[in-house]
Amino acid sequence: MSLSLENAAQVARYPAAAPYVRLNAAAGAVTLEPGALTTDGAHIAAFDSDVSATRRIDCAGAAIVPGFVDCHTHLPFAGWRAEEYAMKVAGRPYEEIASAGGGIASSARAFAETSDDDVLVQARTLAREMLAHGTTSFETKSGYGLSVEAERRALRLAAALAAEVPQTVRSTALLAHAVPPGMTADAWLDAIAPVAAEGDVTALDIYVESVAFDLQHLARMGDLARANGRDLRAHVEQFSTMRSVPVALKHGARSVDHLACLHPDDLGPLAAAECAAVLLPGAELLGDEQVAPGRALADAGAIGVIATDCNPGTSPITSLPLIAGLAVRRYGWTPREALIAMTLNAAWVLRLHDDLGSLEVGKRADVVILDAPLEHLPYRFGHNPVAIVIAGGEVVHVREDQAWRLG
Structure with missing residues (x-):
C-alpha cells in the first residue's frame, strides 16, 4: 500500500x-x-x-x-492503585505508603494473583489507548514480579504483548524495582542476575531510592548490563537526592529517568553526556509534586526526553500529548522541544533512532x-x-x- x-x-x-x-x-x-x-x-x-x-x-x-515513542512505561501490570492516590492527595508520602505494604509491593501482589490472560487483556487495552494518542512505539518493563520466576513471567508476557500490537515494542528488565520481603538487596541481585542474559531484552533497569536500592547496587547493575550487552537505565532522584547521576554516567547509562530531585552539581555533567535525561511529568503531578529542572536541562543541552511512565501507582497515564502539555507548562519547554523529546530522542533511548x-x-x-x-x-x-x-x-x-x- x-x-x-x-x-x-x-x-x-x-x-x-x-x-x-x-x-x-x-x-x-x-x-x-x-x-x-x-x-x-x-x-x-x-x-x-x-x-x-x-x-x-x-x-x-x-x-x-x-509517530510518538513512549520510552518509559511499566506495561504489563495488573490492576490499579487508586486508593493510594487518595492517600497522596491527603498528604501521605510515598515512602510511608510503600512501608505499609503499598506501592510496588501492592502491584506485585496484584500481578501474582492475576492470570496471564487477564494481564494481557489489560495491557492490550492500554496499548490501544496509547495508539489512539499517537504512540507508535513503546517500552515495556518487568519489575512487578518480586521473584525470579515472576520476573521471567513478566518478560514473557511483555513479549506476548509485543507480538500482538501494531506498535514497535522494546523490552526492559527492571530487575531491581523493589527488594522482596525477607531478602536483602544484595541477595536479590544475586538471585535475579541470571535473568539479565535471558529473553529479548535490550536494557536493564534499577530503582535507586531510599525505599529501594542504593548507589552500590546501581554500580552493580551497570556491571551486569555491560557483561550481558544490555543498556543500563535507571530510575533516579525521584523522591530524594541520592547523587545517582555520577554513578550512572560512570557506568555508561543510556538514560537516567525522573530527576525531580536532581542535585544542581549533577545537571551540567548530565547535560554534556551522551545519556538521555528522561523526564516524567505525569509522575511528578500525581506523585510527589516535585518538578524536574526541565528548562535548565534543556538550556544546558541535554538529550531531553519525556515519557508517560504509565504505571498503576504514580502515573496511570497513556497519552503522550497530555505529557507534552505538562512539559510545556511545568518545564517551560516549547512545543518543538516537547515534540523532539517524545519522538527522535525517545527513539534514541530505545535504540530505534535509525529506523524511526x-x-x-x-x-x-x-x-x-x-x-x-x-x-x-x-x-x-x-x-x-x-x-x-x-x-x-x-x-x-x-x-x-x-x-x-x-x-
Whole structure:
C-alpha cells in the first residue's frame, strides 16, 4: 500500500540522520512548513504528494509529525492503585505508603494473583489507548514480579504483548524495582542476575531510592548490563537526592529517568553526556509534586526526553500529548522541544533512532496526523489532537470525527 498525505499546514522535519537533538538546538533543528508526504509500503518515500497512491489523505489544517515513542512505561501490570492516590492527595508520602505494604509491593501482589490472560487483556487495552494518542512505539518493563520466576513471567508476557500490537515494542528488565520481603538487596541481585542474559531484552533497569536500592547496587547493575550487552537505565532522584547521576554516567547509562530531585552539581555533567535525561511529568503531578529542572536541562543541552511512565501507582497515564502539555507548562519547554523529546530522542533511548523517530526518506512510516498545527498540542490541554495514526505504512487508527480525511 502507498499513502499520499497531502496539503498539510505543517510537516515536521528534523536534521537528516541525526541520532538525537540536544534541546538547546531544537529551535533551529525542527522546521514546520506546509507540505506533503508519501509512503511506499512500510517506509517513507518522498516529501510530496502522489496522485497514484493507493490512498490519499487530506491533511488540510493539520500537522504531520513522527509517530510518538513512549520510552518509559511499566506495561504489563495488573490492576490499579487508586486508593493510594487518595492517600497522596491527603498528604501521605510515598515512602510511608510503600512501608505499609503499598506501592510496588501492592502491584506485585496484584500481578501474582492475576492470570496471564487477564494481564494481557489489560495491557492490550492500554496499548490501544496509547495508539489512539499517537504512540507508535513503546517500552515495556518487568519489575512487578518480586521473584525470579515472576520476573521471567513478566518478560514473557511483555513479549506476548509485543507480538500482538501494531506498535514497535522494546523490552526492559527492571530487575531491581523493589527488594522482596525477607531478602536483602544484595541477595536479590544475586538471585535475579541470571535473568539479565535471558529473553529479548535490550536494557536493564534499577530503582535507586531510599525505599529501594542504593548507589552500590546501581554500580552493580551497570556491571551486569555491560557483561550481558544490555543498556543500563535507571530510575533516579525521584523522591530524594541520592547523587545517582555520577554513578550512572560512570557506568555508561543510556538514560537516567525522573530527576525531580536532581542535585544542581549533577545537571551540567548530565547535560554534556551522551545519556538521555528522561523526564516524567505525569509522575511528578500525581506523585510527589516535585518538578524536574526541565528548562535548565534543556538550556544546558541535554538529550531531553519525556515519557508517560504509565504505571498503576504514580502515573496511570497513556497519552503522550497530555505529557507534552505538562512539559510545556511545568518545564517551560516549547512545543518543538516537547515534540523532539517524545519522538527522535525517545527513539534514541530505545535504540530505534535509525529506523524511526523522525520523518526521513527510507525510515519506517510511523506517522501521526494532528488535527491542528503543533502549537495546539500543549495548548488544548486534555484534548486528544491525534486525528490519524500510521504505523509501518498502515493506517491503524482514525479518530471518528476525522474519517473525512481519508480518500
